[in-house]
Amino acid sequence: MVIRLLLADDQALVRGALAALLDLERDMQVVAQVGRGDEVLEAVRTSSPDVCLLDIEMPGRDGIGVLEELRQLGMPTRCLVVTTFGRPGYLRRAMDAGASGFVVKDTPAPELAEAVRRVHAGVRVVDPALATESLLGGPNPLTEREREALRAALDGSPVQVIAGRLYLSPGTVRNYLSSAIGKTGTTTRVEAARFAEDRGWL
Structure with missing residues (x-):
């Protein structure tokens, strides 16, 4: 079974690198790429990806907003947040908004591919260092x-x-x-x- 992937990242070089790496995996195929958060929903509708690799900070709409939108619409696509911004508060907000996983962009390629497989299988995947930091940092105290x-x-x-x-x-x-x-x-x-x-x- 081939896992269909959507890449959502505003940096074209990062998108291209991710696509090249993941297309090397026999069980994965990149079916769509977008550079803006407000393009994700349409791409999900037209390409029916199994897993969306989603950045947090994008023009148009940030990744947290995209996650909330997909969840509200009941879309079956699972989302793995792949971001430069390994901030504990982002992790907590992303998971609350419906992310299935959260890793940083410097995750080695084999680990990223495995994270995609686990998310596709319904397992939650979180960068362990960030998870520890998030727990130690406590919840967001701001209203x-x-x-x-x-x-x-x-x-x-x-x-x-x-x-x-x-x-x-x-x-x-x-x-x-x-x-x-x-x-x-x-x-x-x-x-x-x-x-x-x-x-x-x-």
């Missing part, structure tokens, strides 16, 4: 509103501007940012935003 405020604060925008973007009052935004600063143990909103981003909480 959805705090995450929104921090995402808007990443570029150093003043509170008034953030409030306008989020359609909230400046006082409400200050409250969310203050709470997030306290939870991250930082001193400024930009520090808090970068701290949370580094952990994959945003």
